[in-house]
Amino acid sequence: KYSGSYDFSDPQKVIGNITAESDGVELLPVLRIIDAEPLSAKSRGLSVSVDMTLKAKHLYWNGLEAVDFNASAKATNKKSNFREMHAEHLRWKGLEATDINASATFTKEISNFRRIRMNLGGGPLNATYKQDRTSKPIWNHDVTIAGRRVELKPLLGLFVEGQHKPWVSAQKWGRLGARIRLQWPQGPGMDWDWRAVRAEGLKG
DSSP: OEEEEEEOOSSSEEEEEEEEEEEEEEHHHHHHHHHHSOHHHHHTTOEEEEEEEEEEEEEEETTEEEEEEEEEEEEESSOEEEEEEEEEEEEETTEEEEEEEEEEEEOSSEEEEEEEEEEETTEEEEEEEEEEOSSTTSOEEEEEEEEEEEESHHHHHHHOOGGGHHHHHHSOOOEEEEEEEEEEEOOTTOOOOGGGOEEEEOOO
């Protein structure tokens, strides 16, 4: 279900308000719909600002599944700013978490999750994640993680791929109680190379 309206009364910009509700929806097509709707406005070079409410029983994005997902966002010509996102349950590359809250900004070249909070394996986890695609074909990834008694194996499973994944899955990892930052270059389709990862402990 997709509904909304656009206001073309302002000669400088187009203002919109839309609501998308679905039992199951892919995130990126929704963002493309927002970007493509006011074509007449773009042909005249006007700016576009759209307030969006998104509700989905199941939301899918880049292999991730969020259950009972709700979000409020503002989309413009240049970026989509998700002020609030909430999901009751999340599954991604073997990771399963509950009570997820996040805020994020998406542009053509950067995906920036400014705030991520969840419960992972019985422990609270706070994180940030930035994917910078300006230096193609190699993308830069930047993650900060702060957790207390958080299961470590599913976190490693998010980043370790290719020939190292079976070894990581076979180990008996403990629980994480630390604040760390990880930075590494990795393009789409490339294996994760632990030798290229820069890791540091964070204070606090």
